[in-house]
Amino acid sequence: xxxxxxxxxxxxxxxxxxxxxxxxxxxxxxxLILELTEKLKSASIEDKKVIGPQLNVLKKDIKESGDKRxxxxxxxxxxxxxxxxxxTFNSSKYADKSGHLHPLTLITKEIxxxxxxxxxxxxxxxxxxxxxxxxxxxxxxxxxxSRAMQDTFYLDGKDENGDYMVMRTQTSTTQIRYxxxxxxxxxxxxxxxxxxxxxxxxxxxxxxxxxxxMIVDENIxxxxxxxxxxTFYQHLFATNDLEVRLRPSYFPFTVPSLEVDISNPFKDxxxxxxxxxxxxxxxxxxxxxxxxxxxxxxDPNKYQGLAFGFGIDRIxxxxxxxxxxxxxxxxxxxxxxxxxx
Ligand code: FA5
Numbered sequence: 110x111x112x113x114x115x116x117x118x119x120x121x122x123x124x125x126x127x128x129x130x131x132x133x134x135x136x137x138x139x140x141l142i143l144e145l146t147e148k149l150k151s152a153s154i155e156d157k158k159v160i161g162p163q164l165n166v167l168k169k170d171i172k173e174s175g176d177k178r179x180x181x182x183x184x185x186x187x188x189x190x191x192x193x194x195x196x197t198f199n200s201s202k203y204a205d206k207s208g209h210l211h212p213l214t215l216i217t218k219e220i221x222x223x224x225x226x227x228x229x230x231x232x233x234x235x236x237x238x239x240x241x242x243x244x245x246x247x248x249x250x251x252x253x254x255s256r257a258m259q260d261t262f263y264l265d266g267k268d269e270n271g272d273y274m275v276m277r278t279q280t281s282t283t284q285i286r287y288x289x290x291x292x293x294x295x296x297x298x299x300x301x302x303x304x305x306x307x308x309x310x311x312x313x314x315x316x317x318x319x320x321x322x323m324i325v326d327e328n329i330x331x332x333x334x335x336x337x338x339x340t341f342y343q344h345l346f347a348t349n350d351l352e353v354r355l356r357p358s359y360f361p362f363t364v365p366s367l368e369v370d371i372s373n374p375f376k377d378x379x380x381x382x383x384x385x386x387x388x389x390x391x392x393x394x395x396x397x398x399x400x401x402x403x404x405x406x407x408d409p410n411k412y413q414g415l416a417f418g419f420g421i422d423r424i425x426x427x428x429x430x431x432x433x434x435x436x437x438x439x440x441x442x443x444x445x446x447x448x449x450x
Pocket of ligand 1: 307312313
């Protein structure tokens with residue numbers, strides 16, 4: 110029997126990977142190997158030329174025979190696993206462990222559904238946009254202090270006018286993009302990611318989600334706006350009792366501009382973290398500024414518009430009773446599987 114055959118037979122009796130590794134280490138220190146290693150040290154150059162390769166062949170045989178046996182054991186183990194497969198296994202008792210959409214995606218889908226049922230069509234817009242769409246067309250030229258209202262991430266790349274591109278800070282960009290390619294009357298909504306270079310805290314993140322909604326038509330009034338906002342939130346929180354309060358505010362692209370509060374749907378609800386609060390800040394709104402109507406290529410003497418926008422993450426945070434907004438994306442599986450803290 111050759112030495113290689115001997116090693117193979119030696120390993121063949123073992124049936125664990127660790128057992129093979131241990132046996133291989135022992136063989137590397139076997140009498141035969143140690144004897145040849147000693148001989149090599151004191152051998153003449155001529156003898157070294159014989160002993161050296163002999164030793165190498167033996168070590169190679171040990172290694173390869175061990176590796177071969179490890180592979181065989183692994184194949185056998187996989188086969189064993191396969192025989193555990195039970196085609197009659199009843200998986201329905203694990204149904205609650207199956208995958209599902211992220212909580213924010215679910216709320217976004219609810220929001221989209223409400224707008225679609227109210228006759229709105231989804232707009233579109235990129236995450237990286239030009240300053241024209243993010244600011245200038247929204248009545249916020251480069252010299253205007255309103256640009257500082259949102260801390261912007263500017264990118265190295267420039268647009269065709271030589272202006273730095275931006276990560277969009279608001280979904281209001283879609284007012285312009287939709288408006289310039291549609292003829293009134295129209296109702297547009299859009300839900301998507303936005304980015305702001307802000308300090309992260311319980312209610313602020315640098316990436317969050319906003320909803321935008323705009324109607325352009327003739328004879329649009331603040332009454333239409335209030336009705337729309339109220340109807341939308343009544344659907345979202347599934348209650349007819351919800352009321353809307355409008356406070357004066359400022360956005361460059363609306364006039365008048367309004368801050369929207371909604372009556373707290375969680376008021377006096379046991380366990381709610383905001384059960385003592387009467388009103389909740391819900392977002393911004395207003396009648397579309399005549400300059401924006403002009404920038405989408407329409408005559409402001411003929412057409413008016415209304416717009417409102419809000420943060421999805423904050424609404425989701427309220428609905429789910431979350432203390433920290435960061436929980437949405439910190440990758441904690443317990444949160445995704447429904448544990449709320
Ligand atoms: C705007 O972004 C306007 N574009 C909204 C608007 C649309 C006004 C149409 C008028 C007409 P504002 O900066 O206030 O407004 O942000 C809107 C909402 O985004 C806030 O009410 C809040 O819910 C959410 N939000 C703002 N900053 C953050 C942040 N850092 N993290 C999470 N949510 C935020």
